[in-house]
Amino acid sequence: MATKSLKGRVHALAESSKQLTFLSNGIFAPGGLPTFKEKLETLPADALRPKKLEILQMNLGYMCNQVCAHCHVDAGPDRKEMMSRETLSYCLQILKQTPVTTLDLTGGAPEMHPDFRWFVAEAASIGVEDFIVRSNLTILRANKKYYDLPHFFKKHGIHVVSSLPFYKKEKTDRQRGEGVFSQSIQALQALNDVGYGQQGSKLLLDLVYNPSGAFLPANQQALEHDFKKALKKDFDIDFHRLFTITNLPISRFLEYLIASENYEDYMHRLVEAFNPAAVANVMCTNTLSVGWDGSLYDCDFNQMLDLKVASPVQHIKDFDLAQLQAREICISQHCYGCTAGAGSSCQGSVL
Amino acid sequence: MNTPYYQSQDLKKFKNISDWSPELGEKFFEYYASVFEESALTAREKSLIALAVAHTVQCPYCIDAYTQDGLERGIDKQEMMEAVHVAAAIRGGASLVHGVQMMEVYQKRSM
Numbered sequence: 001m002a003t004k005s006l007k008g009r010v011h012a013l014a015e016s017s018k019q020l021t022f023l024s025n026g027i028f029a030p031g032g033l034p035t036f037k038e039k040l041e042t043l044p045a046d047a048l049r050p051k052k053l054e055i056l057q058m059n060l061g062y063m064c065n066q067v068c069a070h071c072h073v074d075a076g077p078d079r080k081e082m083m084s085r086e087t088l089s090y091c092l093q094i095l096k097q098t099p100v101t102t103l104d105l106t107g108g109a110p111e112m113h114p115d116f117r118w119f120v121a122e123a124a125s126i127g128v129e130d131f132i133v134r135s136n137l138t139i140l141r142a143n144k145k146y147y148d149l150p151h152f153f154k155k156h157g158i159h160v161v162s163s164l165p166f167y168k169k170e171k172t173d174r175q176r177g178e179g180v181f182s183q184s185i186q187a188l189q190a191l192n193d194v195g196y197g198q199q200g201s202k203l204l205l206d207l208v209y210n211p212s213g214a215f216l217p218a219n220q221q222a223l224e225h226d227f228k229k230a231l232k233k234d235f236d237i238d239f240h241r242l243f244t245i246t247n248l249p250i251s252r253f254l255e256y257l258i259a260s261e262n263y264e265d266y267m268h269r270l271v272e273a274f275n276p277a278a279v280a281n282v283m284c285t286n287t288l289s290v291g292w293d294g295s296l297y298d299c300d301f302n303q304m305l306d307l308k309v310a311s312p313v314q315h316i317k318d319f320d321l322a323q324l325q326a327r328e329i330c331i332s333q334h335c336y337g338c339t340a341g342a343g344s345s346c347q348g349s350v351l
Numbered sequence: 352m353n354t355p356y357y358q359s360q361d362l363k364k365f366k367n368i369s370d371w372s373p374e375l376g377e378k379f380f381e382y383y384a385s386v387f388e389e390s391a392l393t394a395r396e397k398s399l400i401a402l403a404v405a406h407t408v409q410c411p412y413c414i415d416a417y418t419q420d421g422l423e424r425g426i427d428k429q430e431m432m433e434a435v436h437v438a439a440a441i442r443g444g445a446s447l448v449h450g451v452q453m454m455e456v457y458q459k460r461s462m
C-alpha cells in the first residue's frame with residue numbers, strides 16, 4: 001500500500017483536471033457509454049436541482065493519519081492544506097444565519113486540525129440539530145492527546161460517524177493499512193464506554209461501510225445486520241446505523257481502478273445500475289460543501305475534482321443563500337456513483 | 352481468427368437471449384429474479400448456493416457473477432471457498448458412490 005498521497009507521489013491523477021479528462025473520454029467518448037449529463041436528459045428537467053439547504057459539510061483539511069487505498073480526498077500525513085481560523089469563523093456565521101440543520105465535519109482527519117476543539121465548542125454552542133464529526137476511528141488511538149476525544153464528543157453532543165470497511169480484520173487492513181482494524185475496534189470500544197452507540201442513547205454512533213474493491217455495496221439493511229451481529233459477538237461493540245457508501249471513481253480509488261484494470265467494468269456496473277429514483281435524493285440536493293480554503297462546492301466529491309459551485313458566489317465569505325440555491329449542479333461521470341442501485345450519499349443509501 | 356469460445360463481455364449480453372424468444376426469455380428472467388428473492392432462505396445463502404452450483408456446472412459467467420455478488424454482500428473468501436468445497440465434495444462423492452456399483456459388478460463377475 002502506498003504511504004503517500006497521489007500529490008506526494010507527484011502522480012498525474014493528483015491533478016483534478018487529469019481526472020476529469022479521463023472520466024470524459026475512453027468508454028464515455030461519443031458513441032460509448034452515455035455520459036451522466038446524457039443520462040439526466042432522459043429525466044424531467046428539474047430532476048437534479050438544489051432543494052432546501054439542510055447540511056453544511058466542512059472539509060477542515062486533507063491531513064490524515066491514514067493513507068487509505070480508496071480515499072477520494074487523496075488525504076494523508078503529507079497533506080498540509082487546512083482551513084484557516086478566518087474561514088472557520090465565516091462558517092460559524094453562516095450557521096447562525098441560515099436554516100442549516102446538520103453540520104458535518106470531515107477531512108482528512110478533522111480531529112488533527114489545530115483549531116478542531118475550539119471550533120466544535122463554538123459550533124455546538126450555536127446549536128444545530130445534528131452535529132456530525134466523521135472520524136476514521138484510528139485517530140482516537142493514534143496519540144495520547146486524542147485519547148479523551150470520546151469524552152469531548154460526548155460533552156458537545158457530537159454525532160460520531162465512523163468508517164469501518166468491514167467487520168473482519170483482513171479486508172479492513174487491506175483497504176486502510178495494517179493494524180487499522182484492531183485500532184478501530186479499540187476506538188469503538190472507547191466510544192461505547194462513554195455511552196455512544198447504546199440502544200436508546202442520544203449519543204449517536206453510526207458506521208460507514210464502503211466496499212474494499214471494485215464492486216458495489218449490497219443492501220444496507222442486510223449489511224447492517226451482519227455488522228451488528230459480528231461486532232457484538234466478537235467484540236461486544238454496539239452502534240446505531242450502518243451507512244453503505246459507493247466508492248466514486250475519483251482520486252486514489254480511480255488510481256486503483258485503472259491500475260487493477262477494473263475501471264471499465266466498474267463504470268459499466270455503475271451506469272447499468274443507474275437508478276432514476278435515486279437522483280432526487282443525492283447529496284448535492286440538500287448540501288453545500290466548504291473546502292479548506294473556503295471555496296464552495298456541491299459536494300465533497302466535486303471539491304476533490306475542483307468543480308466549484310456554478311454560481312456568482314463561490315466563497316463562504318460571500319455566502320448568499322438565494323443565489324446559491326438558484327445554481328445548477330456541476331456533474332461529471334463520477335456522479336454515477338451516487339445514483340447506482342439504492343443510491344449513495346454521506347448518509348448511506350438514499351432510498 | 353482465434354476467438355475464445357467464452358468471452359467475459361458476453362455476460363453483459365445475457366438478456367439478449369430474449370430477443371429470439373421474448374416470451375420464454377421474459378418468463379425465465381422473471382422466474383430467476385423470484386428465485387433469488389429473500390424468502391425462507393436469505394439472499395446471502397442463495398448467493399452462496401449459486402456460487403457452489405456455478406462451480407459444479409463450471410459456468411465461467413456464473414462464477415464471475417456470483418463471486419462479485421458475494422463480494423457485494425460481504426461474503427468473504429473463506430466462506431466462498433467453503434462453498435466451492437461443498438460443490439467439490441458432492442461432485443466427488445457422486446463419482447465415488449458409483450464405486451459401489453463398480454465393486455458389485457466386479458464381485459459378481461469374479462470367481
Ligand code: SF4
Pocket residue numbers: 064065066067068070071072073074075076107108109136
Ligand atoms: S479515507 Fe478517510 S481515513 Fe482514509 S485516508 Fe482518506 S480521509 Fe483518511
Ligand code: SF4
Pocket residue numbers: 282283284285298299300301302329330331332334335338
Ligand atoms: S457526485 Fe456530487 S454532484 Fe454528483 S451526484 Fe453525487 S453529490 Fe451530486
